[in-house]
Amino acid sequence: MLRRLESCVLAAAAGIAVTLGTIGIAGAANVTLSCGAVGLELEICKEGAEAWAAKSGNHVEVISTPNSATERLALYQQILAANSADIDVFQIDVIWPGILADHFIDLSKYIPQEEIDQHFKAIVENNTVDGRFIAMPWFTDAGLLYYRKDLLDKYDRPVPRTWQELEETARLIQAAEREAGNPKMWGFVYQAKAYEGLTVDALEWIDSWRGGTIVEPDGTISINNPRAAAALTWAAGTVGTIAPEGVLNYAEEESRGVFQSGNAVFMRNWPYAWALSQAEDSPIRGKVGVVALPKGGPDGKHTGGLGGWQLAVSKYSENPEVAADLVRYLTSYDEQKRRAIKGSYNPTIEALYRDPEVLAAVPFFGSLFDTFVNAVARPSRVTGAKYNQVSAEFFNAVHAVLSGEIDAKTAVAQLERKLERISRGGRW
Ligand code: GLC
Numbered sequence: 001m002l003r004r005l006e007s008c009v010l011a012a013a014a015g016i017a018v019t020l021g022t023i024g025i026a027g028a029a030n031v032t033l034s035c036g037a038v039g040l041e042l043e044i045c046k047e048g049a050e051a052w053a054a055k056s057g058n059h060v061e062v063i064s065t066p067n068s069a070t071e072r073l074a075l076y077q078q079i080l081a082a083n084s085a086d087i088d089v090f091q092i093d094v095i096w097p098g099i100l101a102d103h104f105i106d107l108s109k110y111i112p113q114e115e116i117d118q119h120f121k122a123i124v125e126n127n128t129v130d131g132r133f134i135a136m137p138w139f140t141d142a143g144l145l146y147y148r149k150d151l152l153d154k155y156d157r158p159v160p161r162t163w164q165e166l167e168e169t170a171r172l173i174q175a176a177e178r179e180a181g182n183p184k185m186w187g188f189v190y191q192a193k194a195y196e197g198l199t200v201d202a203l204e205w206i207d208s209w210r211g212g213t214i215v216e217p218d219g220t221i222s223i224n225n226p227r228a229a230a231a232l233t234w235a236a237g238t239v240g241t242i243a244p245e246g247v248l249n250y251a252e253e254e255s256r257g258v259f260q261s262g263n264a265v266f267m268r269n270w271p272y273a274w275a276l277s278q279a280e281d282s283p284i285r286g287k288v289g290v291v292a293l294p295k296g297g298p299d300g301k302h303t304g305g306l307g308g309w310q311l312a313v314s315k316y317s318e319n320p321e322v323a324a325d326l327v328r329y330l331t332s333y334d335e336q337k338r339r340a341i342k343g344s345y346n347p348t349i350e351a352l353y354r355d356p357e358v359l360a361a362v363p364f365f366g367s368l369f370d371t372f373v374n375a376v377a378r379p380s381r382v383t384g385a386k387y388n389q390v391s392a393e394f395f396n397a398v399h400a401v402l403s404g405e406i407d408a409k410t411a412v413a414q415l416e417r418k419l420e421r422i423s424r425g426g427r428w
């Protein structure tokens with residue numbers, strides 16, 4: 001898949017080119033960048049990488065990776081465990097520094113501190129492991145509620161403030177629209193496939209019910225509590241009623257597909273879905289509103305799961321300096337601005353949230369600023385290298401509840417025992 005041999009040869013050639021370059025003979029390096037391909041992501045990534053190549057005189061190869069964060073991590077672990085130089089720059093998830101840090105170089109040696117300091121402090125801290133700054137923030141993410149403004153207007157319904165209200169409105173509009181001739185209409189779509197995305201959706205339900213964060217920042221396993229169980233019970237009730245059964249196999253793009261074709265009233269998704277929903281050929285262009293996710297009842301709270309992606313340079317790279325220069329370019333103010341306007345990717349540079357052109361393209365970057373900065377984090381920091389195991393146990397348990405295989409109360413009790421075993425008594 002990665003054309004190992006071919007890229008080894010390329011990398012070796014690049015090594016020579018750089019050496020020649022440093023002794024004054026014109027030469028260009030080849031670097032390989034892995035990026036995501038969700039929605040417009042790959043296209044926008046390539047444009048940025050090519051602009052850097054044209055400016056710097058180097059060559060860049062962009063490699064696309066699986067959409068599922070779970071599958072992407074497995075692929076990265078394979079490549080990195082082989083100490084392979086095939087990929088120089090990795091796009092990594094906000095939850096991976098504790099898992100992958102050992103394979104990346106300390107970027108503070110290559111990127112000026114004042115540039116690093118422009119980015120949200122919490123993300124810079126997240127990307128600092130044992131004092132090493134291993135990844136530059138590229139874009140941040142928070143889960144949001146997308147809704148059809150036109151349909152809420154038509155049925156004279158307010159934007160829901162609680163999940164219970166959302167359910168009621170979803171039922172009503174779904175039934176009425178089906179009656180009016182659209183048998184494909186659904187009330188709510190989200191991500192419930194057994195993968196990392198479900199961990200985020202479920203954490204949002206639980207946090208909105210004030211049911212904790214699975215494992216708390218101090219290491220306490222908190223998942224076995226009545227609020228968490230109530231949140232999951234509510235979510236299980238949506239499957240096959242206001243959400244299609246198929247949601248059990250939906251990731252981000254499957255839910256966006258249904259919403260963007262006009263067949264859902266509400267969608268939970270990340271900010272990237274905004275730019276696509278507003279594209280010229282989008283059937284829902286101009287008909288979409290975006291707000292914070294609902295509360296789990298009147299005593300609950302609005303929340304959004306924290307996501308986001310960083311760029312890291314492999315320690316096996318044969319051109320770390322050139323690779324770090326590519327990272328510096330892609331994470332810069334101007335490039336983050338371009339990505340925000342074209343793809344609604346949330347900048348990690350705070351000043352961009354005051355940029356009029358950015359705010360005109362994505363108005364909710366302003367109105368939901370608090371949702372972005374207060375987004376609820378998955379327990380990756382405290383569980384460190386074990387996060388992936390914790391998340392897999394969690395999403396599998398949630399998936400079983402949503403599929404009706406087990407009730408939420410039993411599931412969270414069983415999960416607590418599994419997490420205790422993984423943590424060896426709370427010591428992560
Ligand atoms: C988004 C988020 C990422 C998360 C993933 C789950 O890409 O940015 O943090 O892990 O979705 O599907």
